Amino acid sequence: MTPAALTTGMTTTTAGDVDVAGWTDRYTHAVMDTFGPPQRVLVRGEGPYVWDADGRRYLDLLGGIAVNSLGHAHPTLTAAISAQLGTLGHVSNFFGTPTQITLAERLLGLLGAPAGSRVFLTNSGAEANEAAFKLLRRHGGPERPRVLALEGAFHGRTMGALALTHKAAYREPFEPLPGGVEFLPFGDLDALEAAFATGGAQVAGLVVEPVQGEAGVRPLPAGWLAAARRLTAEHGALLVLDEVQSGMGRTGRWFAHQHPHLGGGVVPDVVTLAKGLGGGFPVGALVALGEHAATLLGRGQHGTTFGGNPVAAAAALAVMGVVERDGLLAHVTDLGAWLRAEVQGLGHPLVAGVRGEGLLLGVVLTRPVAALVAARALEAGLIVNPCTPEVLRLAPPYVLTRDQAGDLLAFLAGLPADLGADVGDPA
Template sequence: MSTDVTPSGARHRASAAPDASLPVQAVDGSVAQWTERYTHALMDTFGAPQRVLVRGEGPYVWDADGRRYLDLLGGIAVNSLGHAHPTLTAAISAQLGTLGHVSNFFASPTQIAFAERLLSLAQAPEGSRVFLTNSGTEANEAAFKLARRNGGPDRPRVLALEGAFHGRSMGALALTHKAAYREPFEPLPGGVEFLPFGDAAALEAAFADGAGTQVAALVVEPIQGEAGVRPLPPGYLALARRLTAEHGALLILDEVQTGMGRTGSWLAYQQPEIGGGIVPDAVTLAKGLGGGFPVGALVAYGERTATLLGRGQHGTTFGGNPVAAAAGLATIAVIERDGLLDHVRTLGATLRARISGLGHPLVTDVRGAGLLIAIELARPVAPQVAAAALEAGFVVNPCTPTTIRLAPPFVLTEEQAGTFVDFLAAVPADLGADA
């Protein structure tokens, strides 16, 4: 009788070939057939899918009809390494083949190393800590709790900005401005006040005449993504930092969309022209953090902020699981190894310049940072432009009626990006003029 001394991880990897006895869903069928099945199987929270996608590689995806698309949305700023990146998929597979989930009664070396890397990239001071989540909404939910713990009954006010989008769970939704998202679920958690976007005078007024002592936190996005890629004006975050510090309020930055290299630095606020050299009290992350694998984080800066949430005051079953942590570490490693932060800055500037240089009558503005870009249109025809782009083989997002948003993978090349510029040049200047 022999004894198997093979490590369990190696044993799992050795048997990782597909098992013909297991039920595997085939991808046979057209887009139309899959869409019909979708309508009977999934809730109608997103409407009918634009396409049913079956595979991806690099910055491209293919639908069930075999058509290829250049993915210039990246799963809404998620797929920073593109699709099926070999380093990322290998890291996830190796970790899942060794240890997949253990609950937060236990820790894993991968989880700890991931949190340490985030603290390093955030340049967080001594005593800072990380709470790991599964999504941006959950990270912002944790941030809302952090604000409440800083405030208590004596500081009931939490400030956010008009146009803000922070998520759809009840706490994150309370911080989200759009009425169509909020109204079906009211009453929401109270105490949230919305200030005009980028209005320094309104921000100062919110803290004036003793009112600042009742502010628990100010929650802002350095660049509002869902509202149309709107950067805060220069100096706004520096003013926000001064006012919150003076009054004992937290400054919480939502970098779910702008973080982890999307703007060409690890965090958008680290760019002097955006953050002005500030250090926030907390930052929320997700989307590109795991390169497509669900993972989010709340980074609390300094011991005081990091200890506001004590034992039993928040939790998560899946947050910080070894597979998510491995995905995050691999994504960070590839961005560093391949010099993708420099590439994001360079390609983003080139793409914005090329679109602006078209002189297209329909394009009134091109803005953003790195590879988070908005194309502002002269008329509310963004949905029509996005539909035409999809037919031509490009995935983009009409995030407002007049705005096309681009958030492509960091592995996009200038040549690939140029094919979209060529498409845009051919869009009729009078599109929607008779509407």
């Protein structure tokens, strides 16, 4: 039995190979079927690669869905987590810790937060958005029951975050959800203005992703966020930016709304973060900006047992330190632009184009065959995500190189031009 097998409790066949079928069977009998059967059983990772229980290597171009910003088993990150856990692992939020306080200060600094801004640390993006929903209710009260979100939005699966999420298949099994949420057409400025023109004084806030990930990697049109900031300010509503997927360097800036063509200098009232913040360790944050931030969620109005624990905060600080030390924001920008141009330059009849920013990219297909392409990619040793029938989502680690990304280009170039032709054109 291999050392990896010993440390993970794997069984082996008589030939000495890992019993992958046995792991899959155990999964189906022990793990709730919320995700379906696992595509592979993964046992270790290094850099942008992971290995399955069969010993096969895969280039991880999804990064745990935009989580593993530094790849797998990054030495600085693992050392920071180990050192902190060996010093102080967890205390309740009756107490502060140096890592917790420093992380909050660093996030405020990266956002250029004005005086009075405050941070609430969480465990995940859904929890950060749940806190944002409660904050909007506190801000609006009964006089402002309306909360605006966008079609295609994904903000999480807890009840408040789910109320902000647009997809009917996610919402309907759990209705009735918290009320008052209205969905506007994505990127439609006229619809946004109309929503405020009729009952703007009743709007508590607007919640948007600068780049929608789940809906197919869709950046908001240029100027839309600036208009949203103007309208929310004019009507006393809050502007909440969900940067859970697009934040912490994923697009080549610390936050996607800092790109001139996306945000144009917009200063939101609230930003929610998670995913890449901890590089694989669970941590999220709600950052409230401005002089009233400290009172938006007062004492006893919200809480979390594990949020802001010393180990999670140490992980986040380590990730930010490596991104700065290794110049990864510039690398993400350069590699993303190169990869986008190379994919489009293939001229493959299945590829209609590429959209997104930095290393949050969507390869748009000419037919609704993303799931088929993703399955073929997995067989070829590449992990990508068919986030919609027509779009492959790429969110690889920031440490990915051009040579490594070349495997994706070779795979796409080798796809049959008529792949899935019987599926027909996308609706």
